[in-house]
Amino acid sequence: MMSKKVKCRKTDQPEAGPDQPSDSSESPIHTGRDEEPDPSNRAVLAAITALRDEVTRIKNDICSSIDARIQIIYTELKEELVTMKRETQKSITALEETTASQGKTITEIEKSASFHSDEVTTLRRQVTRLNSEVEKLTGKCEDLEGRSRRHNIRIIGVPEGAEGPRPRDFIAGLLQDALSLEDKPLIDRAHRTLRKKPDPHEPPRPFVLRLHYFHVLEDILRRASVAKQLHYGGKRIQIFPDYPPAVAKRRALFNRSRELLRNIPGVRYGLLYPARLLITYDGKQTSFTDPTKAEEYAEQLPVPGSSSSGQVS
Structure with a gap:
């Protein structure tokens, strides 16, 4: 920034005499008019x-x-x-x-x-x-079917065609000979099961017959149980009650339990209708409707080396 240069006029002052006090500072003398800047300041x-x-x-x-x-x-x-x-x-x-x-x-x-x-x-x-209701009706139907089959027995193992044209007379004679009956049983009807005739290498169809008298049926089943094994014409035959299919399946589930009980002495057992296994051991009776529980009970019983058991049919 440029500095201002101001010229001041000098005035003559009387020299201080010996009688006048001297003043070290000089006082400017104003002439009464303003100072005007020079041209260079005006340009700035x-x-x-x-x-x-x-x-x-x-x-x-x-x-x-x-x-x-x-x-x-x-x-x-x-x-x-x-x-x-x-x-x-x-x-x-x-x-x-x-x-x-x-x-x-x-x-x-x-x-x-x-x-x-x-x-x-x-x-x-x-x-x-x-x-x-269905369970009740199913039970009633099975019961009615079982009652309708109470006079029926089933014979397994009779060769196909051995009965000839008169199966009822043939079966009556077979039962008399195989079970040593005094008289021929009175049979209302007898026929093979209603399925396709098997091939020669297949097992024969079972015989289903209805006996006229129930006491005769009981005698036949008792003799078949005592005999254990029956034969006709060199072939083994088996005689069973004719149960409804549903009952037969439930009874078959107890086969394993019955096999175990057969080898235990002092045990009496029987499979009651429709499917209830009754076991008598050491004077105590126990019944089972569950095959698994029956097997567990039979496995817990002692089995000696050689034994015999009684069976109630």
């Missing part, structure tokens, strides 16, 4: 003024440009916000409609679920009742 001031004006102008231009840019950005942001608001409002409206629709659907589903739950509960009770 003019340049500063022009620079100040230029800075002001630039500042105003910058402010105006910033204001204009801000206005443009504001306008664009406002438009975008308005557009976004409009789109958001549309989306919210769509969501509200969807939510309302889903709310109605959920309400209907809840009503339907409640209705179906009640229906399922009712149906479950009905199914339980029907199952109970």
Whole structure:
């Protein structure tokens, strides 16, 4: 920065005499008019003024440009916000409609679920009742079928075709000879089981016959049990009661238990109708309807090296 050079006029002052006090500082003498800057100072001031004006102008231009840019950005942001608001409002409206629709659907589903739950509960009770009735009716049907077969016996091992054209007379003579009966038993009917005739290498079909008198049937089954093994024409035959298929399957499940009990002395056992194994050991009777439990009981009994057992049929 340039320094100002100011010229000051010099004035003549009387020298201090011996009677006058001397003053070490000189006092300027003002002539009464302002000092004017020289041309170089006026140029500097003019340049500063022009620079100040230029800075002001630039500042105003910058402010105006910033204001204009801000206005443009504001306008664009406002438009975008308005557009976004409009789109958001549309989306919210769509969501509200969807939510309302889903709310109605959920309400209907809840009503339907409640209705179906009640229906399922009712149906479950009905199914339980029907199952109970079916079990009762099944038991009655098996019982009726078993009663209808009480006079029937089944003979296994008779060769195919040996009966000839008169199977009833043939079976009566077979029973008399095989069991040493005094008279031929009175047989109402006799026939092979109703299935396809087997090939020569296949086992023969069993015979099913109905005896007229029940006491004769009991005598035949008792003699067959005592005899253990029966033969006819060099072939082994077996005689069993004619049980319904369902009962026969349940009774067959006790075969393993009966084999185990057969080797234990002092044990009496019998398979009662329809499928109940009665075991007497050491004066105590125990009955089983579950084959697995019967096997577990039989395996716990002592088995000596050599033994004999009694059997109740």
